[in-house]
Amino acid sequence: xxxxxxxxxxxxxxxxxxxxxxxxxxxxxxxxxxxxxxxxxxxxxxxxxxxxxxxxxxxxxxxxxxxxxxxxxxxxxxxxxxxxxxxxxxxxxxxxxxxxxxxxxxxxxxxxxxxxxxxxxxxxxxxxxxxxxxxxxxxxxxxxxxxxxxxxxxxxxxxxxxxxxxxxxxxxxxxxxxxxxxxxxxxxxxxxxxxxxxxxxxxxxxxxxxxxxxxxxxxxxxxxxxxxxxxxxxxxxxxxxxxxxxxxxxxxx
Numbered sequence: 001x002x003x004x005x006x007x008x009x010x011x012x013x014x015x016x017x018x019x020x021x022x023x024x025x026x027x028x029x030x031x032x033x034x035x036x037x038x039x040x041x042x043x044x045x046x047x048x049x050x051x052x053x054x055x056x057x058x059x060x061x062x063x064x065x066x067x068x069x070x071x072x073x074x075x076x077x078x079x080x081x082x083x084x085x086x087x088x089x090x091x092x093x094x095x096x097x098x099x100x101x102x103x104x105x106x107x108x109x110x111x112x113x114x115x116x117x118x119x120x121x122x123x124x125x126x127x128x129x130x131x132x133x134x135x136x137x138x139x140x141x142x143x144x145x146x147x148x149x150x151x152x153x154x155x156x157x158x159x160x161x162x163x164x165x166x167x168x169x170x171x172x173x174x175x176x177x178x179x180x181x182x183x184x185x186x187x188x189x190x191x192x193x194x195x196x197x198x199x200x201x202x203x204x205x206x207x208x209x210x211x212x213x214x215x216x217x218x219x220x221x222x223x224x225x226x227x228x229x230x231x232x233x234x235x236x237x238x239x240x241x242x243x244x245x246x247x248x249x250x251x252x253x
Contacts, residue, residue, distance in 0.1 A: 002037045008045050009033075014104035015071065016060030017053050022073035022101060029054050049144055058179045062166040064104070065118075066174050068111040073099035088240055089217075119171050131167050131178070139167025148184060160184040210248035212239040220248060 013019045020028045032052040034041065044050045053061075056074060064071045075096050082090035118138035121127040131137040142164040150158040163185050168177035210220040210233070219239055233250040 004042055005034075005037055005045060008042075009051070011104070011106070012051070014069075014102055014106070015064045017057050018051055019057070021056045021060040022099070023056055024075050024077060028056065031057060055179050055181055058164070058166055058181070059177065062168060062177050062179065065111060065114060066168055066177065068108050069104040069106055071101045071104070073101055088243075115171065118167070122167070122171075127167075130165060131169060134167075134169035134176075136171050137167055137169040138171035139165060141165050146184060161186045208233060209251045210235060210237060211251050212237075212242060212246050212248055214246050215239060215241045217241045218251065 009018060018031055018033065020030055031054050034045070034050045041050055060071060060074055063074075077096065079095040080093045082093050084090045115138060118140055119136075121141065122130065122137045122139050126141050127137075127139055130139060130141070144162050144164070146160050146162040147156045148158055148160065149156050160183075162181070162183045164182070165180045166178070168174040208222060209218050210222060211218050217239060219241075220235075220237055222233075222235075235248050236245050237248040238244070239246050239248070
């Protein structure tokens, strides 16, 4: 019977899973939707192991949790500026407008409970250190059984484990969220222990903003490993507004 699956799917869709995020990129996928329906698969679906979702959908999902049910359209471009002859920053041509795709019909009390759980994970052994030096983070690790065709003969023949992580910081007033997925990082029935470190290394590297100390312009976004470099970064960079090099400093989160 497909009806129970539709109930779950509708809820997951309202949170951003299994539907397009609306991001300004072509060829966005809706992920993989299972086409068989029985009690065993429904049990798998209830814990999130039946349909398969894209990274963008997981990003939409974690942001919807942060917003307690308000699902926003994702975007890459914040604003477009007019070109100028002197290479200074021109006037704004167009700017990203907040677009609400839908609101879930889930009571806020459940979102708050989920966020409490995310916070607890990052304070415990499973999540500690996953987001490097990010202040007061919240997040969730995940492990799933996965399968693939190892010799490309058209038959799925290899069982593996895939790792995932979603998180945001700070937990009470987030300014950033992150998603990391590492497929097939470990074969089933082996003693490999490196898998957990893959996502941890990914998410410990965060993009930071560099600010000109003279004019206050936020000129650059660069990558930084917060585990190896916990101190605030300072780099001599060219400021388009001041027309000179200044000691750009990492802004506070």
